Amino acid sequence: MSLTRYGVEPHVLAIAHRGGAGLAAENTLAAFERSYALGLRYLETDVRITSDGVPLAFHDAKLNRVTEGRGLVKRRSWDEVRRLTVFGSEPVARLDDLLMAFPDAKFVIDVKDEESLEPLARVLRATNAVERVCLAGAWDGWLASLRADLGPGLSCALGWRSLVSWLACSHGRVAPPRRVANGGFVHVPLRWGRLPIFIDRLVEGAHDLGLRLIVWTVDDPVVMHRLINAGVDGIITDRPDVLREVMIAEGRWPRTVYAERDDR
Numbered sequence: 001m002s003l004t005r006y007g008v009e010p011h012v013l014a015i016a017h018r019g020g021a022g023l024a025a026e027n028t029l030a031a032f033e034r035s036y037a038l039g040l041r042y043l044e045t046d047v048r049i050t051s052d053g054v055p056l057a058f059h060d061a062k063l064n065r066v067t068e069g070r071g072l073v074k075r076r077s078w079d080e081v082r083r084l085t086v087f088g089s090e091p092v093a094r095l096d097d098l099l100m101a102f103p104d105a106k107f108v109i110d111v112k113d114e115e116s117l118e119p120l121a122r123v124l125r126a127t128n129a130v131e132r133v134c135l136a137g138a139w140d141g142w143l144a145s146l147r148a149d150l151g152p153g154l155s156c157a158l159g160w161r162s163l164v165s166w167l168a169c170s171h172g173r174v175a176p177p178r179r180v181a182n183g184g185f186v187h188v189p190l191r192w193g194r195l196p197i198f199i200d201r202l203v204e205g206a207h208d209l210g211l212r213l214i215v216w217t218v219d220d221p222v223v224m225h226r227l228i229n230a231g232v233d234g235i236i237t238d239r240p241d242v243l244r245e246v247m248i249a250e251g252r253w254p255r256t257v258y259a260e261r262d263d264r
Contacts, residue, residue, distance in 0.1 A: 004131060004132055005131045005132065005153065005155070006106045006107075006131065006132050006133055006134045006155040007106070007134060007155055007184060007185065007212060009254065011252065011254040012228055012232070012233060012234060012235065012247065012252050013042045013212075013214065013233060013234030013235070014040050014042060014234070014235060014237075014240060014243050014244065014247060015040070015042040015043065015044050015108060015214070015234055015235065015236040015237070016031070016032070016035035016040050016042070016043050016044060016236075016237065016240040017044050017216065017217050017236045017237055017238045018031065018044060018045060018046070018059060018238070019031030019032040019034075019035060019043055019044070019045060019057075020032065020034055020035035020038075020040075020043075020238065020239075020240045020241075021238040022219065022237075022238035022239040022240075022241075022242075023035065023238075023239070023240065023241065024089075024090065025066070025085075025086040025087045025089050025090045026059065026066065026086065026087075027045055027046065027057040027058055027059060027086065027092075027093060028057075028086050028089075028090035028091065028092070028093055029090065029091075029093050029097070029098065029101060030089075030090045031090075032045075032093075032098060032101070032102060032105075033101075034240075035240045036102055036105065038240055038241055038244050039244065039253075040105075040240050040244070041104065041105050041106060042105070042106050042107075042108070042234070043102065043105050043106070043107050043108070044107070044108040044109075044110070044236055045057040045095070045098065045107060045108070045109055045110070046058060046059040046109070046110040046112055046137075047095055047109055047110070047111060047112060047116045047120050048060075048061070048073040048074070048112055048113075048116065049073070049074055049113075049115050049116050049119050050073060050074065050076055050077055050078045050080075050081055051074060051075055051076055051077050052077045052078055052079075053119050054078040054081075054094060054119070055094065055095040055096065055116065055119045055120055055123050056073065056081065056092055056093065056094060056095060057092075057093040057094070057095050057098050058073060058092060058093075059110075059112075060073070061073060061074075061112070061113075063076065063081075063084065066086050066087060067084040067085060067086055067087075067092065068084060068085065068088070069081070069084045074113075074115060078094075095109075095120070095123050096123045096126065096127055099123070099124075099127040099129045100127055105132070106132045106133065106134070107129070107132065107133045107134070108133070108134050108135075108136050108157075108187075108214075108236070109133050109134070109135055109136070110136055110137030110138070111135055111136070111137060111138035111142055111143075111146075112137070114142060117142055117145060117146060117149075120146070121146060121149050121150055124150060124154075125150070130150050130151065130153050130154050131153040131154070131155075133154070133155065134155040134156060134157060134184075134185055135154065135155070135156045135157070136156070136157035136185070136187050137157075137160075137187070138159055138160070139159050139160050139161065140158075140159030140160065140161045140162055141159070142159070143156045143159050143183065144159075155183070155184050155185065156183040156184065156185070157183050157184075157185040157186060157187040157214070158183045158185070158186045158187070158211070159183070162183070163186065163187075163188075166186065166205075166209075167188070167192070167197070167202075170201065170202055170205050183211070184210070184211065184212065185211060185212050185213075185214055185233075186202075186206050186211045186212070186213055186214070187214045187215075187216060187236070188202060188213060188214070188215055188216070189215070189216055189217070190215060190216075190217075190218060190223070199213075199215055199227060199230060199232060200230045203230055203231040203232060204231075207231075212233035212234065213231075213232050213233050213234075214232070214233060214234035214235070214236060215227055215232050215234070215235055215236065216235075216236035216237075217236055217237060217238060218235050218236065218237050218243075219237055219238050219239045219242065221242050221245070221246050224237070224242070224243055224246040225246055225249075225250065228246070228247070228250050228252060229250075
C-alpha cells in the first residue's frame with residue numbers, strides 16, 4: 001500500500017490542530033511551517049468558502065474572532081479576505097496554497113458547511129491531494145457525497161450521526177451495527193459538552209470495527225501519555241511540540257518517517 005495515502009502508517013499519528021495553534025496564529029502558513037519543522041507530517045485544518053468560491057483554511061463562520069474583519073466569511077470575497085490578518089500577525093491562508101506548500105504532508109480537513117463541498121472537491125482534485133486527506137467534522141450525507149464524487153481513495157472519519165450512534169452503543173456496552181463503520185477513522189473529543197469520554201473503553205471497540213481512533217484536542221502531556229498507552233491511533237493537539245516530546249519519551253516517535261527532521 002502506498003505511503004502517500006492518508007493514515008496507512010502503523011504508528012501513532014501526531015496531528016497538529018489548526019496547524020499547531022499553540023505555536024503560531026491558527027490555520028496560518030506560519031503555524032503549519034512550525035509544526036512541519038518539528039517533524040509532523042499530519043496537519044489538521046478547516047475549510048470555509050468565500051463569496052467567490054475560494055476555499056480557505058479557516059475555522060469560524062465569522063471573521064470577527066481571529067481577524068480585524070467583521071461578518072460571515074461567505075459574504076466576503078477573496079480579495080477582501082486576503083487583506084486581513086489572523087491575530088494581527090499572519091495572512092489568512094487559502095486551502096490550495098496550504099496543500100501545495102506541504103506536498104508530502106497528510107491533512108485532516110474539517111468540513112464546516114454544505115457550501116464547502118463542491119469547492120473543496122475541486123481543490124482536492126486540482127492539487128492532486130485526494131489520497132492524502134481525511135475529511136472529518138461533517139454530517140454523514142456530506143461525506144457520502146464527497147466519497148461518491150472523489151472516489152475510494154478519499155479517507156473519512158465517521159460523520160456526526162454515525163459518531164453519536166457509535167458512542168451511544170459504546171456507553172451502553174452494546175455492539176454497534178456494522179453500517180456505523182462508514183469511515184476508516186473515528187475522531188473523538190476528550191469531552192462531549194460536560195460529559196467526559198472514556199477513551200480507554202473505546203479503543204477496542206473501534207479496532208473491532210476496523211476503525212483507527214483519533215482523539216482531540218489534547219494539550220496536556222499527562223493525558224497524552226495515558227492515551228498512547230491506552231492504544232489510541234492518533235492525537236490532535238494545539239501543542240505539537242509537547243506531543244513530540246511525549247512520543248519520544250514513549251519510544252513512539254516515528255524516526256523512519258521523520259528522520260530527516262529529527263535531531264535525536
